[in-house]
Amino acid sequence: MIEVIFLILFIGATSVCGYFLKLLTKSGSIAALIVGLTVGLSFGVEGLLLLGFFFASSSFWSKYKRKNKINIENRHEKGSRRDWMQVAANGGTAAFISLLNIFFPDSIWIYGFSISIAAANSDTWASEIGSLSKRSPIYIRSFKRIEAGTSGAVSVLGTFAAICGAFSIVILANYFFHFSIGEMAIIFAFGFFGNVIDTLLGAFIQAVYKCEICGTEVEALHHCGAKTTHKRGVLIMNNDFVNFLSGFLAAFLGLLFIH
Structure with a gap:
């Protein structure tokens, strides 16, 4: 007690x-x-410390060189200060798996939990660090260079950051929960795969809007003080939904593979 x-x-x-x-x-x-x-x-x-590391590291990278990210934040629906939807998007899967472990205790849940945190960390590091790349990222829909911060775009720096983000969680999770080399490899692979899923969903399914004032493609419902117009993608698939779905799928597929 x-x-x-x-x-x-x-x-x-x-x-x-x-x-x-x-x-x-x-x-x-x-x-x-x-x-x-x-x-x-x-x-x-x-488990709390593993979650805390994700939150602390992602918050640090969100604030790091924030002045360089102002233009990117203006195109997105939200800034670096997280609301409940952003917390649920990144921690919802971990919380759901935690509930499953409380009501249906099984050693397998620790793998899904670790994968979900690795996926969230991989994606966040890729976004926050990748946006600082000196070269414009490549949009996977057209394989042409596009503005930094565009969902569905990849860069060398962002990919390296994604690998480091997943790997750091694997190392810390192993310290706490003592995995085998094979288990660590699976957690890393599916954690990084969560970032890949996020990129694919961001490019082909996530909702994109057009600002009628400046003509910029954005992810926000409002831009330049006016309501934006839906251009493509599924309306309910905003960035938060994409983040949640990518982490959930990574953990779900990882559990299927382990099981």
């Missing part, structure tokens, strides 16, 4: 700090509290 109380207080304090440090909105702070409690009660302090 004392451990549970400490866990609740620790997660609560972390969520509040995230809000005051302007890393989370109010809704994001509440969502982080819920996700953190679920993960902590299921996978203990180790």
Whole structure:
């Protein structure tokens, strides 16, 4: 009981700090509290620290050289401060798997949990670090160079960052949960694959809008103070939905492979 109380207080304090440090909105702070409690009660302090590393590292890269990313943020629906939908997009799968482990305990869930965090970290590092590339990324729909920050675009720097993001989670997860080399390879492969899925969904399915004021293609419903026009993609498939779906599919496919 004392451990549970400490866990609740620790997660609560972390969520509040995230809000005051302007890393989370109010809704994001509440969502982080819920996700953190679920993960902590299921996978203990180790699972919480793995989740915490993702949140801390992704927040760092989101803020890193932010002035260089202003134009990119203006084209996206949201900035670097995460709301509840962004928290759910990146931590929802981990929370769902944690619930499964609470109600249906099985050692296999730790693999799905680790893959989901690796996928989220891989995708976030790819986006945040890749956007700083000096060369424009290549859009996989046309294989032509396009503006940095465009969903469905890849760069050498972004791909390297994605590999490092997945690998860092694998190393940390192994320290906490003691995987075999083969298990580490599977977690890494499907974690990185989550980033690949995100890229494919971003290029071919994610909703894209056009600003009627400046003519720019954006991912936001409003731009230049006016409502944008839907150009292509599935309306409900915004960036948050794509992030959630890519992490969920990576974990699901990874569990199928392991099982």
